[in-house]
């Protein structure tokens with residue numbers, strides 16, 4: 001085999017739906033280029049399965065550029081795979097070796113029921129956003145960039161938190177299945193901006209309440225979420241979410 005081509009053994013979670021038990025199924029995929037992305041490697045497997053009239057492996061993807069948050073799977077026990085700050089769609093096969101065995105599983109969380117194979121329902125994250133992760137006042141058209149002065153510290157903090165793409169890796173990695181990092185990123189983002197002040201108090205209370213209602217676990221500071229987050233969202237945002245929540249309870 002030439003040095004940029006690999007044969008891999010894949011152990012992939014196959015499951016018809018949330019009500020049917022799933023299991024790991026073994027596949028061999030040949031002629032994988034080291035230049036392919038992880039999802040392109042799965043495309044190769046699926047083309048082979050389709051040729052053999054077998055059901056392809058279902059997985060989510062959209063932009064394949066690390067910006068939309070649609071892709072997500074656990075690769076060898078790590079959400080989004082072994083590369084720091086990288087979504088699985090941006091993980092390339094050069095980080096694996098010819099002959100490797102790779103285990104691929106869906107996000108596992110009570111709040112993310114499996115739809116099929118590697119596809120899970122992340123509607124619970126959408127409902128947390130719908131509970132308060134928005135600005136409902138009419139802020140008019142986009143003003144000139146310098147019309148609303150915002151301190152550099154606030155801008156940087158808001159931008160860092162706004163980098164969250166809603167992928168759910170933080171939930172999958174957390175031993176408690178907590179969505180605290182995701183929710184904290186959204187609350188932190190808006191809490192730093194003038195537009196976010198109008199509903200600031202209700203936002204934290206409502207989003208945290210929705211997070212609890214969806215069946216996510218509590219944060220107990222394991223920091224596994226921060227370790228796998230492809231956008232390097234800091235767990236400091238969780239400390240800010242807690243302050244925002246307390247502020248929401250006492251400020252009228």
Ligand code: SF4
Nearest residue numbers: 164165167168170229
């Ligand atoms: S905090 Fe990070 S891991 Fe969690 S949803 Fe946002 S981008 Fe994904």
Ligand code: FES
Nearest residue numbers: 062064069071089
């Ligand atoms: S497919 Fe958009 S972030 Fe991976």
